[in-house]
Amino acid sequence: MSLPIKAFIASTPNSYKLSIFLELLKLKYEVVPVDLSKNDQKQPWFLKVNPNGKVPTLHDETNDIKLGESGAILLYLADTYDKERKYSYAPGTKEYYKMIEAAFFQVGGIGPAVGQSIHFKLIAQEKNPMAIERFHIEIKRLLTVLEEYLKRNKEEYNSEYLAGSHLSIADIVHIGFIPYLKVCDVPLNDFPGVLKWAQHVLEHPEIRKGFTIPRKSTLWDDNLASLD
């Protein structure tokens, strides 16, 4: 059966943001698995939906919209399908901008830094110690900022989440990357606030389920288990 919401995803940290959010919103959707090892994401059929050739990508036929960029996709889904603002905040509110701040910090900060760290540590044929060190230091700096976001939000809202009083897009974009920190040799024990937050967020069964769509990553399995 064809469903109007099509999620183009692979078992990657950015993709899991989308599967997690679709699960939380209890939406019916079709998974279009993208095989990154075969470079599906750079094929003409994929580039028609997202010229940037990356996952996650969304095609919602209900509104005839094709979107790339995890942050933009989650904001679209929130505005369209989270009318009660269970996992987001209404535009114009203070909490909305704090949610956006944390989300942009992820997509423009932690996400790329973790991606580069993994590239230089695990994928690049030639080892470049300066590049490895640069991204290692940057990830640790960014996690210190994340600790501070959590601390300030707790002071203001007495909340365990990143923005405002409840789980939101701010948490969802960050949680996707947390299990990868182990691969970057950044132990979460050095960031107790982030560790506590991650354990709290992972209590949501929809979030655990999102990490299994399209497939569980064996790497993530081990790393998720180490957070329990």
Ligand SMILES: N[C@@H](CCC(=O)N[C@@H](CS)C(=O)NCC(=O)O)C(=O)O
């Ligand atoms: N800024 C993008 C980054 C997406 C991204 O880097 N996706 C990776 C997987 S986690 C990807 O598609 N890599 C394959 C490629 O770059 O060809 C977002 O937030 O959605």
